[in-house]
Amino acid sequence: MLRLHDSQDSGNGYKVRLLLALLGLTYERVEVDILNGDSRTPGFLAMNPNGRIPVLELGPDGPLAESNAILWYLAEGTRFLPSHPLARARTLQWMFFEQYSHEPNIAVVRHWICHLGLDDARRAQLPARRAGGHAALAVMETHLATAPWFGGGAMTVADIALFAYTHVAGEGGFELAGYPGVTAWLERVAGQPGHCPMLPAPTGTVSPPAGG
């Protein structure tokens, strides 16, 4: 069985949970207390030397790290990953945008505000991170003026990757009211059959709902 090492309040972990739910897959979920250093133990580092969740254990194929690589692996051959090379490349374009231009601003500021608090060093970086986050949201808004989804003609793993931290951007002080295209897109993603919320995140065996 697939085993997901995850932290309940992590959008990177939630990406994987959400795709597993949309695909109706059963898996075992292990909660990792990252604030307590549990992603830095020798056992965890043996799975991912970079010491970050999520990690998906694939059974005999070993552990796979990096949320967006896990999404790609799980989505291959499903409706969440297009088959045309150009659509696949555009899907990846948005997933790399998410990790480079979106997550380090929107997710990091949220993590500071919700978990770590604002010390002097973080407070000094806040204006640049805030500007970077709004720039990323503006790029998304521009794209959504011309297309309903990121990466293809239907919802893809690029949408899942971008949804995870965008839908909780307000918790980091990023007001979404100025981005009507983004807000409408969030509703489209959340309305997909099989969608699961970020919280609560159950531990142990997670199965798709009966009749789902």
Next chain:
Amino acid sequence: MLRLHDSQDSGNGYKVRLLLALLGLTYERVEVDILNGDSRTPGFLAMNPNGRIPVLELGPDGPLAESNAILWYLAEGTRFLPSHPLARARTLQWMFFEQYSHEPNIAVVRHWICHLGLDDARRAQLPARRAGGHAALAVMETHLATAPWFGGGAMTVADIALFAYTHVAGEGGFELAGYPGVTAWLERVAGQPGHCPMLPAPTGTVSPPAGG
């Protein structure tokens, strides 16, 4: 013909140049003066609303952005992208590692030191970025103790993505002498037939060497 919008001292741009050279492809190269704001003009933003190089124009298929998405697109069906799903996922794992954990530390510090200079804000962030860069190099060193390449049994686009800024890490003050596995891997990558250096980066039509 493929047209690459690029900046000569950018490792992200060099990734694409290097793969094009290894594949023996002819392309047109356009130098973009990013320090002069030339990636922020209306014309450039129409190609990539995120205002970053590299952008590869694919002719009728339009522009593609994000260096690692471009690598993936160009490498599909070649020896630089494995066909097995697990090897493809591990290749992507390292490419996302590169954009999240490596580039924002090693490339950004190099850019500050070589181009922007160290103002107070950058100087305050330097210790954390320096530590992050060395942590990324240590993760690479750990991997290279067990495998000669990243992502597969042979050189892949993950190696190209990681080579670009690792081979100039010293310009950002990251001493590589403590990473013998990384140093040996850099030599393996640079020894591949068709390899091209980062500089000089010619403008106009770039063709593979005669007899190459």
